[in-house]
Amino acid sequence: MSDRQQTFDKVAELIAPFNKKGVTLGEATTFQGDLEWDSLTVMDFVAAIEDEFDILITMNMQAEIETVGQLVDAVEKLKTQ
């Protein structure tokens, strides 16, 4: 399994507790449109991602991330820094 796939799976696992509607997750799933998260849910989820990968995702970065795929890419990039 590629590193990216592993990251995707981990991200999907962390999304699960916040996926109240049971949306099927793909690269193009959006946090706001598909998962319908409000800003507090986003904060809790971002904290979970940050703790898991020991990274920091600033609000500036968060504003650019709309889909699960974009988040996985961002995590991959931040992990190597």
Place this chain on the structure above:
Amino acid sequence: MTDTTTPARDLMSKFDPLIAERQALIDSGVTDPFAIVMEQVKSPTEAVIKGKDTILLGTYNYMGMTFDPDVVQAGKDALDQFGSGTNGSRMLNGTFRDHVGVEQALRDFYGMSGAIVFSTGYMANLGMISTLAGKGDYVILDADSHASIYDGCKQGVAEIVRFRHNSVEDLDKRLGRLPAEAGKLVVLEGVYSMLGDIAPLKDMVAVAKKHGCMVLVDEAHSMGFFGPNGRGVYEDQGLEGEVDFVVGTFSKSVGTVGGFCVSNHPKFEAIRLACRPYIFTASLPPSVVATAEVSIRKLMHAHNKRAHLWENARTLHNGLTEMGFTLGTKTPDSAVIAVLLDDQEQAVAMWQALLDGGLYVNMARPPATPAGIFLLRCSVCAEHSSAQISTILKMFRAAGQAVGAIG
């Protein structure tokens, strides 16, 4: 010639959901909580609303300075001597005698070497945060921060990091992940105004210093009655000299309008040369800065008012708790007492029942409130008499029982 123009897309149509929500609220037969008009204001604690004498319990007028005879006289004198307005920026023609005077009063009040006055508290946060934190720097803010702090971040070019409300541990963890060499500004508030809870500033400032951050504290809701000199929560928690910048406002305890930042930083004056919300706006009218100056000087010695304000806060908090209301804080931590309600319907019904009974409080709802809470915010005033406080408690009992918020 063919007409190739298309009709302009109506930019106002994005507000349709807001318009519909407001209409639905008004159609339910209640008074619009966000369109109250004070027809007369009789004192810091009494106004006439819809022809009815009403006790004010939602005004931020914590120290009741708005009708202080010395304060009012200073404003009248300034109007006579300096006219109604300044017509210009502080940087050009907008600095009059009393702008300098009020900045000196702030230095004296806070015991700090630097003071800069802005046209509102909102602009003080907007200006200080966006100017202090530049490209490549980090601003670290509490998730429950006031809109002016969030907007200060948006206006600037720094990287923004949020931590969980009042969590020292979360702040520590996030600061630990930031580049050690980067410039970092931690922004905190002494009192968070929606629930009236206070920040554990002592621990937070210690964590911020451990990670090499500068600290800005917004003390808008604490000036005049926290700490031995009324400087705010930071003074109350023994942090004199530990906080780099303190932001405040004239619109609450001081009783007029305006904002400020005070600091001991030796280069603080440079803010005046670089801060756009300071430079590109007209300065406060002379009557406003004259009233603020007198009010601030009187607040230094307002020990009796301070004691009475805290007594009022305790009495109200205890009374509402005994009745069975759920409040924003377990103990009377500040002069804001938030009554938490189940939903918008109950909050509006309760708010309306109080208003009809002659009491004005603030109704607050998301997104201004944290965690989707609907609440009625009471701000206590040092000028509320003990008799008014007991009347207020009776009104709350009646309204709470009428809408089923208490048994």
